[in-house]
Amino acid sequence: MATAIQHQIRAGYGFMERNVNLVKRYWAWEIVWMVYSIANSLSVSYIGLGMEVIAGASANVDGRVLVLYLVIGTLVWRYLSIIFIWITELISIERWEGTIEYTLMAPIRRITHMTGQTVFAVLYSLLFTAVVLLVTVLLFEIDMSQANLFGGTVMLIAGSFSFIGISIMASVLPLIFPERGSQMTHIVIAVMLLVSGVYYPVSVLPVALQTLAVFSPATYVLDGVRLALLEGANTLVLWPQIWPLLIMGVVAVPLGLWVFNQAERYAKRAGKLARNG
Template identity: 75%
Template sequence: MTTAIQNIQATYAFMERNANLVKRYWAWELVWMTYSIANSLSVSFIGLGMEALSGQEANIDGRFLVLYLVIGTLVWRYLTTVFYWITEVISIERWEGTIEYTLMAPVRRVVHMAGQTIFAVFYGLFFTGVIMGVTVLIFDLDLSQANVLGGLVMLVAGSFSFIGISIMVSVLPLLFPERGAQMTHIVIAVLLLVSGVYYPIEVLPKWLQVVGVASPATYVLDGVRLALLEGTPTLSLWPQIWPVILMGAALIPAGLWVFNLAERYAKRAGKLARNG
C-alpha cells in the first residue's frame, strides 16, 4: 500500500471518528445548536433594539444593523467552531483517554491535523448554515442583492489563517494537561475583542486597532460584510482575501512546527500519559 493511500485512510479516520462522535453525542450537539441560535438571535435583535431606543430622529437603519450583527455572529460562530474542533485535537483524546493510542499510531501530525481540519471546516459550514437559515427566516432578511458566493469564498479563505492559529493554540492542552483546554479561550476572547465582530474596529482605541489589523478575523468579517451587505463582486474582495491567505500560508506551517516541538517536549517530560 502506498504512503499516499495510507495518508488518505488516516485522514479519513479522523473525519469518520469525529462524525461518529457527533452522531453519538447528538443530544449535546442539539443543545449547543439551540444555544448558538438563541445567542445569534439575541445579538441580532440589538439592531432592532437600537432603532427602537433611539427614536426616529436618530435616523438609525435597524434592518441594516440587524444584518451587520447577523453577519458578525455567523462569521464568528463559523470561525470559533473551526477553532475549537482543531484545538480539541488533544483535549478530546485526553478526555476519552485515547491520547497515547492516537499518538503512537503511524500517522504524520500533518495528516492528523488535516483530518481534524477538514472535518472542522465541513462541520463549521453545516452548523453555521443551520443558524443562518433560522436567522434569515426570523428576521425576514433580504439577501437578494447579496453576493452569497463571495461571502462563502471569503469565509473559506479566512479558514486557513484560523486553522494555523488553532494548530498553534492546540499545543496548550498538550503542555498543560489540567488547564490547557481552558487556556484556549483566552485567544478567542482577544480575537473577539479586536476583530470587529459586532462593531467596526475604528471604534476601538488606536492600540487595539493595531492588534485588530493582525487578526485574520478582521479581514474575513470585512470581506463577508462587503459581499453580503453591499453585494461586492467576488474578485473585488481580493484586498480582503490576500491578507488571510498570506497569514494562513505562514501560520499553518508555523503551527505544525510549534506542535511538533511541543509534542517532543511532552514526550520528554512524560505529559502524554493520561495517568502517571
Template identity: 35%
Template sequence: MMKRSLNIIWAFLVRDATMALSYRLEFGLRVASILFLVSALYFLSQLIGHHPALDPYGGYLPFAAIGLAVVSYFQTGFNSFANAIRTEQLMGTLEAVLMTPTRISMIVMGSSVWSFLWATLTAVIYIAAASLLYDIELRGNPLLALVLLVLTTLVFASLGVISASFIVVFKRGNPIGFLVGAISMWLGGVFYPVSALPPWLQKVSYLLPITYGLDGLREILLQGASFSAVWPELLVLSGFAAVSVPLSLYCFNRAVRRAQREGSLLQY
C-alpha cells in the same frame, strides 16, 4: 497516497460524528439555541434602529448574523484540535494516535473535520434564520465568499494547532491563546463595527485576521462586493495563512517530539 489520506480523514469523521450524534438531545438543544440567539439579535436590532455605521450592511441583524457565523468558525478553529488533543490525553489514547505512521498534518485535519462541519451547519443556520425569518437579502458571489472564508478558517485553525502544542507539552491550555481569542471577539468587529472603537484601538483591530475576514464577508454577502473590492482582505488573509499554517505544524511537530523524548505523552 491521496486515497489513504482520505480514508484517514473519513475514519476521524465517522468516529467524531458517531459520538456527537449519539447525544441527540444535546444536538437538538444546540440547534434551538442558535435560533433563540438569532431571535434575540432581531429584538436588539429593533432597539438599536437605524445607525449610520450599520446602514451599509442593512441594519444590525445582518451585521451581527455574519459576525456570529464567522465566530462559529473562529471558535471551532481555535478550540477543536486543542479539545481533541485534551480528550485523547484523558482517554489515554494520545500516544497510540501519535505513534502511528500517520502524518501529523493528517491527524490535524482529521481531528477537526467534524467540528468544522458542525461550524458550517451553525453558520448556515445563523444566516438562513436571519434571512428567512427576518427578510434579509444576501447578495454577492458565493464562491468568492467561500474562498475568503477558507482563508480565514485556515488562520483560525493554525492558531488552534499552536494552542494544542501547548497542551501536548504542558498538559493544559495556552493562556496566550485565550487572550488572543478574547481580543479578537472584543476588537474584531463581531458585534459592532470597528469604526465604533477609539482610533488607537481601530489600529490594533487591523492586526487581527478576524477583522479582515469579517470585513470581506460582509462586503461580499451584504453589499454584493466583487473581487476588485475585497482583494486587500484576500491578500492580507493569504499572508496570515502563509505564515501561520507552516508555523503551527512546526510548533506541533516540535511539541510531539519533546513529549516523546520526555516520555510524557501518556501524562495528563
C-alpha cells in the same frame, strides 16, 4: 510509496469518521449546542432592531441594516470559532478520554492527523452555520437579493486557512499544560472576538486594540463578508481583504505544524502524554 499514501489517507479519514461517530453518540449535546447557538445569534441580532427603538425615530437609525451587520458578525464568528474549537480539541478530547497515547503512537504523520481533524472541522462548521443562518434569515426576513453570496463564501474559505493555523498553534496548550491547557485556548478566541470587529467596527476600538486587529484574520473576513453581503461588492473588489488572509494562511499553517511538532517532542521528553499527567 502508493501504499504509504493510502495509509495516510485512510488514517486521515479515520479522524473524520471518529468525529462523526462522536457527534452521533452525543446527539443530545449537539441539539443543546445548536439551540444555544441559534438563541445566541438571534439575541445579538435583535440588538439591531432594539437600537432603532432606543434611539427613537429622530435618530434615523436603520434597524434592518444594523440587524444584517450583526447577523453577519454572529454567523462569521460562529463559523470561525467552531473550526477553532474542533481543532483545539485535537488533543484535549483524547486526553479526556485517555486515548491520546494510542493515537500518538500510531504510525501516522502529524499532518495527516491535522488534516483529518481540520477537514471535519470545516465541514461541521459549514453545516452548523448554515442551519443557524437559515433560522436567522427566516426570522428576520432578510433580503439577500443584492448580496454577493459567492464573494462572501470566498472570504470565508480564504479566512479558514489562517484560522486553521492559529487553531493548530492553540491546540498545543492542552499538550504542554495537561491540567488547564484546554481552558487556556479560550484566551486566544476571546482576544480575537474583542479586536476583530465582530459586533462593531474596529474603528471604535482604542488604537492599541486596532493595532491588534490588523493581525487577526477575523478582521479581514468580517470586512470582506460585510462588503459582499451588505453592499453587494464584486468579488474582485474584495481583493484587499483576501490577500492578507492568504498571506496569513501561508504563514500560519506551516508555523502551526512546526509549533505542534516542537510541543509534541517536549511532551514526549517531559512525559506529558501519560493519561493522568
